[in-house]
Amino acid sequence: MTKTLSFICALTLSMVMISGCANSGWNSADTGTVLGGVVGGAAGSQIGSGTGTTIATVVGTLAGAALGRKLGDNFGQRDRRQFGSALESNPTGNTSTWSDPDSNNNYSVTPTRTYNSGSQPCREFTMNATVDGQPDKVRGTACRQSDGTWKVQS
Template identity: 50%
Template sequence: MKFGTHVLAASVIALGLAGCAAPGGPNETGGTIVGGVLGGALGSQVGGGSGRTVATVIGALIGANIGANVGRSMDGNDRARTAQVFEAAPTGQPTQWVNPDTRNQFEVTPTRTYESAGAPCREYTMKAVIGGRPDDVYGTACRQPDGSWKIMN
């Protein structure tokens, strides 16, 4: 299988997992999708032949689980702070905070800014410590017509 086929397979797996995660809310679903696709893409770089396919599936499952955990752990304050980072933080500058209620820690760094369909978009990394366990999430968010930010992948 070629790299593109592995990414497609990972996307299908992640979307399927996102359907299972929907009761947890949009943050968990978005985290599941982003984590699954990235995990599958990373897994597709391991081994060859059927071993590569297995690595892609395992990577997608692990990535989806990590992304869902981060998305599930974010409350309204964390979502608002993340949107503030997307709106105002310079590319490459990390913004950190600790949620006073949950004690979860977040660090969001915009890594690239570009325009898509006339709207600003930001690729980003998020390092989170949820319940003492570190997780990393990578994604893209774009500003919507109403001014909110939406995770795109």
Template identity: 40%
Template sequence: MKFRHIVIPVIMTAFIAGCAQDQGQKQTAGTLLGAVGGAVAGAQFGKGSGQLVGVALGTLAGAFIGSEVGRSLDNADRAIMAQSTQRTLEATPTGQTSTWQNPDTGVQGTVTPTRTYQEPKTQEYCREYQQTVMIGGQEETAYGTACRKPDGSWQVVN
């Protein structure tokens, strides 16, 4: 994927997020994360200018979906999700799914490690994973990579 295919949608998203003055922090973060995820997904389709259109459409769709998810997640939801993600990355075998739920809000999700490897440059153990959040019947899926730091915590690297 070419660098400009990511930079252009990210800049578009920043403008979109900046125009929405009444968004809270979690909604803005959701918009940005959704846009980046949508751009990456959109880049998988087409070639040349068709791929750029896919990136743009993916960015806009991801920004909208991410905004809606971000608006709905509160601090407690994010804390439960983060704790579950840390536990899953530390102890769950690749391909096995762990679940979490906030009993107060009903928000729930899953975390599934999809690949485990040792980073050659840093010698850190890293894991690719899929994370799904279900809010009010709407499901949002994201993919990421986290690496294990010397203190035992997992730091998201993308």
């Protein structure tokens, strides 16, 4: 269960952080809640078996939504700008590190691979985050959108 929870946390954190970069009109907490619920529900459906699948899906959705809201609340506009700047400017393998003075959360982002998907530049990355004193490591892929923001692809 701990391994599953870590997976859900990592995936939710990754999705919240990058999706917050897109100008969707939603705030980070709303985006985190929705994406966390989706990720949690998907993970829960894979965990349960038989009649327990429905229960696991519901529990996963609720837990993911709660975690996503918390993480979305903690990843502010400044953090999204720092994250996008790291993806935009850092050479592969170079890390950007920053602390949020309002939350005391710490982040570091390292682009690990750069490639094009059609005409879109994309970057794989590793992010280390310490949120509310809890360390987490996230790996993902983000692509630059036409408006210059970075959005998680996987």
